[in-house]
Amino acid sequence: MSSLAAREAYKDELTKLAADNANIICLEADLGGKEHPFQQSYPDRFFNLGIAELASVGIAAGLSKAGFVPFFSTFASFAALRAAEGVKLALGYMGENIKIVAAYGGVSGGWFGTTHHCLEDIAVIQTFQNIRIACPHGEAETRRVVQEAAASNEPYYIRLSRNDKFDSLARDGSGSCRELLFEGAVRSDALLCLVSIGEQATEICSQIYKENERVNHAHLCYVDRDSLKRYKAELQAAAGTLLVVEEHRASGGTASSLALLLPESRVYSHDCGEAWPIYGGSHADVLHYLGFGYEALTRQIAELGGDTDDF
Numbered sequence: 001m002s003s004l005a006a007r008e009a010y011k012d013e014l015t016k017l018a019a020d021n022a023n024i025i026c027l028e029a030d031l032g033g034k035e036h037p038f039q040q041s042y043p044d045r046f047f048n049l050g051i052a053e054l055a056s057v058g059i060a061a062g063l064s065k066a067g068f069v070p071f072f073s074t075f076a077s078f079a080a081l082r083a084a085e086g087v088k089l090a091l092g093y094m095g096e097n098i099k100i101v102a103a104y105g106g107v108s109g110g111w112f113g114t115t116h117h118c119l120e121d122i123a124v125i126q127t128f129q130n131i132r133i134a135c136p137h138g139e140a141e142t143r144r145v146v147q148e149a150a151a152s153n154e155p156y157y158i159r160l161s162r163n164d165k166f167d168s169l170a171r172d173g174s175g176s177c178r179e180l181l182f183e184g185a186v187r188s189d190a191l192l193c194l195v196s197i198g199e200q201a202t203e204i205c206s207q208i209y210k211e212n213e214r215v216n217h218a219h220l221c222y223v224d225r226d227s228l229k230r231y232k233a234e235l236q237a238a239a240g241t242l243l244v245v246e247e248h249r250a251s252g253g254t255a256s257s258l259a260l261l262l263p264e265s266r267v268y269s270h271d272c273g274e275a276w277p278i279y280g281g282s283h284a285d286v287l288h289y290l291g292f293g294y295e296a297l298t299r300q301i302a303e304l305g306g307d308t309d310d311f
Helices: 006-018 037-041 053-065 076-082 084-093 121-126 138-151 199-211 225-230 232-238 254-261 283-289 294-305
Strands: 024-028 046-048 069-075 099-103 132-134 156-159 192-197 215-220 241-246 266-270
Touching: 006 024, 006 037, 006 069, 006 099, 006 138, 024 053, 037 046, 053 069, 053 076, 053 084, 069 076, 069 138, 076 084, 076 099, 076 121, 076 156, 099 138, 121 132, 121 156, 121 254, 132 138, 138 156, 192 199, 192 232, 192 254, 192 294, 199 215, 199 241, 199 294, 215 232, 225 232, 225 254, 241 254, 241 294, 254 266, 266 294
Parallel strands: 024 046, 024 069, 069 099, 099 156, 132 156, 192 215, 192 241, 241 266
Antiparallel strands: none
16 A cells, blocks of 8 residues: 655655665745655755756756756646746756656645646646656655656656656566556447546546446556557557546647647547646646546546447
8 A cells, every 4th residue: 555645656666766776856835834754865966056946947957967957846736837937947858867757746735826836747748758757646656757867868848747646557476657557458449539648537547447348448657758658559459449538638638639649549538637736636637626536537437438338
């Protein structure tokens, strides 16, 4: 059973990796907490840079040029939007070895409100090119993504939620999170394939997959364009109809990218719509307000499948 939320698993895993890699630097934008494990273990390699996200990306670029491996964590809304120019130039254009860990992705901040929610980040980061985008599900997958990021020379954008704890879907012990992961056996007679991205989406899709024998479930951890290209054949073989489930807006989301890559497939999106998330409450409350969740997804599946008795 998972014991840590993804953003806490990130801190713990990075601290462990730093023991064997003296080049790892941890940067925070004033949200690391008083007992950040990395700061406690390696205070000379931990820097709280305050509410200065754009400047932080610039600092990370300088550290990368000097041979370090900087991990910079802040809210997704500030990483992808407030610091967008820095991300575009340092990670996209220059290809610096910077790892951005964007917590509070989607509306996981709940009552934090519209300014701290982020339903546009995947669309923004994908347009910059050359940046790996990972949306891990659960503690184990988060740890593996952090390991892969630390071992890679590529720039990374890792999207995490806030405090939810989930057990990651079972993955082969030696398999990379870059590989598409099907839950269970692929059903040859499936009417459609659910494609889940992120924690909430994966939990919902897993529940529906277990209840309905006419759907497949493909979980994507990496959703940058280069990774999506690798999944084309497997997704096409899973079903002619794909329903992408993602805590994001439809505009610029992963469904949009897959529709361009798979013109012969029918690609649909279950997303958070175009409304602003102005409703205050828990993560689940805000998702419900935006029309994202189990009941709405079940209705959408029935509509795509025609007769509701098929499900």
